[in-house]
Structure formats: C-alpha cells, structure tokens
Amino acid sequence: MKFATFRYETTQDRVGLVTDDDRLIDLSSLAAENDLLQFVTTHQDSLAELGERIEQSELPSYHTSQVQLRAPIPTPNTLRDCMAFEAHLVNCTRTVAKWKLPPVALADRVCERVFGRGFLRPPREWYRRPIYYKGNPHSVVGHEAEVHWPGYTEQLDFELEFGIYIGKQGKNIPASEATGYILGYTIFNDFSARDVQLAEMQGRLGPAKGKDFDTGNALGPWLVTPDSVPDPYHLAMSVRVNDELWCETSSRDMHFTFEEIIAYLSRDETLYPGDFIGAGTAPGGCGLELDRWLQPGDVVELEVEHLGKLRNRVIRAH
Incomplete structure (x- = not known):
C-alpha cells in the first residue's frame, strides 16, 4: 500500500491512499489531524483490510497530477543517512x-584489470559498522518541490537513495526483530554541495554545509508499506536528468541491511516512530561517481522499483 501527504487547493496537509491508477483517495475524514504517521501507525495491524474498505468507499479522490505532494512525513523526528554501498564509496x-x-x-585501474579488484577501498572500519550522519529534518521537501542551489557551491550533486521510516518505539533492537519496526519505504535524494563537502571533511568531521541547506533533503513521492516491497535488497534504481538516463543500478549490494542498521542505531538509543533512515547512495547514483554535474534549472528524477519516481528541479535562489 502507498500513502501520501498532499495538499489540494489549500495549504493544509491531508493524508491520502494512492491507488494503482495514480489516484489519491482523501482520508481527511478518517485521519486525525491529517497526520500520515499517526494514521498508518494506528492502523498498522489492519492496513490490508482497511485499504480494501477505503477503495470501495465513496471518499473524494484526485489524480496525483491535481495535488501537491509533500514528503510523506513532512518533518521527520530525525534524519539519519548511512553509507551502506561499498561501490559508491569506491567510485x-x-x-x-x-x-x-x-x-x-591509473594504478588502481591497472590493478583492477589485472587482479579484478583495485586498491582504493574503504577503510576497514567501514566494513565493521554502518557509518551514518544526522541531517536536518527541517530541510525536507517533497516530490516536484524546487531545490535551491546554495550560493556557496559550484558543484551541487544529487544522490540516488531510498530509506525507511521507523514505525514503533524501540531500543537495543535485535536485527532478527528489526523488520517489525519498519513502517515503510520511500525514495531519498540527498542533495549535496560536493565541493564544500570534500573541503569540510578534510577536517575529520562533517558533512556540515556540504549537506545542510534549505530544501536539501527531498523525500517521496509516498510511503510504501513493507507488504508492497517484496525484496528491498533487489530493487531496480535509476537516475534521469532532464529526461536523459544518467544511471541504472540496484539496491542489490547493500553491505548492511536495514535490519542490521536498526540494530546498530538502537544500541542504547531509542528509535521513535517517524524517524527516517537512509541507506546511502546506490552504486553510480551521484554526479561525483560519474564526474557529471548538475546545472541550475536541471530536473532530477530518481526512480526505484515499487517506490515510484521522485522528481525535483534545482534553481538558483541567489
């Protein structure tokens, strides 16, 4: 099932159920305070039955092209982003x-051709634990929102990611039980001021302004419940810029699963409903890996199998 937060003819957020023919069934009359997180967590154990009743109801509905889609949870409690793909870091x-x-x-390329593996690899510690940083949940925007190009960067980059929302409170969660804490999945474009990020991280801390700027975290287009994602670790993924295909990849080679990530993050720290956790950039899924760069006015579209398409235009705001 797919749920969305949207606006229709007003600035008030509403909760909707997304149908297979791209219509949104307005759940405003059922959702207290029009809060997607509260609605889905309240009905988490009976979503399939509820969905059937909703689709057979006479609730108002709109085509997705008629509404403004917000991020599924417009302001997550926290935003953590991991780096679970080895190939991304290598590239x-x-x-x-x-x-x-x-x-x-050049020597690394020769080594890879001769031995099948180059020597420019992540540090050993990367393989031992899921490294992550905390982003700014107040800079989250949704599908079709404009992303403002920071005035201090010449290399604004996209990142093809997907992630999970936590659905219930927990601490010291075993990996074997972590699937039950996943509320749903969505696409994440972690826009990055790449030149600034690379400079900042030479100071052994960060990312800071390389990631922290208004509108820099695009999430959407909707929240997809786990029953609609048969295997999150074999999802086809792609990037298009101005309708040109820049990358085709998949979620196949995550070094850490979301279950392992949840177990690590919850060590002596409580996770709460509405927390967002990104997997990190899929292999080939950013301009830095491709050495191709965005320009003001470009439209970036991320597509992930079963999760939909997330599209944003980058504009000069200064």
Missing part, C-alpha cells in the same frame, strides 16, 4: 583520485 574515491592524484587513479 567517489576514484573520481577524487583522478582529479588530485592521476598516477594513483
């Missing part, structure tokens, strides 16, 4: 090496 390291240390980049 980014290779691009930076190509810029700054061309002989090293």
Whole structure:
C-alpha cells in the first residue's frame, strides 16, 4: 500500500491512499489531524483490510497530477543517512583520485584489470559498522518541490537513495526483530554541495554545509508499506536528468541491511516512530561517481522499483 501527504487547493496537509491508477483517495475524514504517521501507525495491524474498505468507499479522490505532494512525513523526528554501498564509496574515491592524484587513479585501474579488484577501498572500519550522519529534518521537501542551489557551491550533486521510516518505539533492537519496526519505504535524494563537502571533511568531521541547506533533503513521492516491497535488497534504481538516463543500478549490494542498521542505531538509543533512515547512495547514483554535474534549472528524477519516481528541479535562489 502507498500513502501520501498532499495538499489540494489549500495549504493544509491531508493524508491520502494512492491507488494503482495514480489516484489519491482523501482520508481527511478518517485521519486525525491529517497526520500520515499517526494514521498508518494506528492502523498498522489492519492496513490490508482497511485499504480494501477505503477503495470501495465513496471518499473524494484526485489524480496525483491535481495535488501537491509533500514528503510523506513532512518533518521527520530525525534524519539519519548511512553509507551502506561499498561501490559508491569506491567510485567517489576514484573520481577524487583522478582529479588530485592521476598516477594513483591509473594504478588502481591497472590493478583492477589485472587482479579484478583495485586498491582504493574503504577503510576497514567501514566494513565493521554502518557509518551514518544526522541531517536536518527541517530541510525536507517533497516530490516536484524546487531545490535551491546554495550560493556557496559550484558543484551541487544529487544522490540516488531510498530509506525507511521507523514505525514503533524501540531500543537495543535485535536485527532478527528489526523488520517489525519498519513502517515503510520511500525514495531519498540527498542533495549535496560536493565541493564544500570534500573541503569540510578534510577536517575529520562533517558533512556540515556540504549537506545542510534549505530544501536539501527531498523525500517521496509516498510511503510504501513493507507488504508492497517484496525484496528491498533487489530493487531496480535509476537516475534521469532532464529526461536523459544518467544511471541504472540496484539496491542489490547493500553491505548492511536495514535490519542490521536498526540494530546498530538502537544500541542504547531509542528509535521513535517517524524517524527516517537512509541507506546511502546506490552504486553510480551521484554526479561525483560519474564526474557529471548538475546545472541550475536541471530536473532530477530518481526512480526505484515499487517506490515510484521522485522528481525535483534545482534553481538558483541567489
């Protein structure tokens, strides 16, 4: 099932059920305070039955093209983003090496051709635990929202990601039980001021202004419940910029599963309903890996199997 937060002809948020023919059934009369998180968590154990009743009801509905889609949970409690794909980190390291240390980049390519594996790898610690950072939940925007190009960067980048919302409170959650804490999935475009990020992280901390700017976290288009995602670790994923295909990849090679990530994050720290956790960038899913860069006015569309399409235009705001 797919649920959305949307606006129709007003600035008031509403909760909707998304049908297979791209219509939104308005659940305002059923959802207290028009809060998607509260609605889905309240009915979590009977969603399938509820969905059938809703689709057979006479509640008002709109085509998705008629409404403004907000992020599923417009302001998550927290926003954590991991780096669960080894190939993403390897590809980014290779691009930076190509810029700054061309002989090293060449040697790595030769090593990969000869031995099937280059030497520019993540540090050992990366393989031991799911590294993450905390982003700003107040900079979240939704599908079709404009993303403002920060005035301090020349290299605004996209990141093809997906992630989960936590559905119930928990602490010290075993990985074997963590699936039950996943409320649903959505697509995440973690826009990044790449030149600033690379400079900041030389100080052994961050990312800071490389990630923190208004409208920098795009989430959507809706929340998809786990019953509609047969295997989150084999999802086809792609990026299009101005309708041109830039990347085709998948979620297949996550080094850590969401269940393992939940177990790690909840060590002596309580997770709450509405927390968002990103998996990190899928292999090939950002401009830094491809050494291709966005320009003001570009439209970035991320697509993830079963989760839909998330589209945003980047604009100069300064």
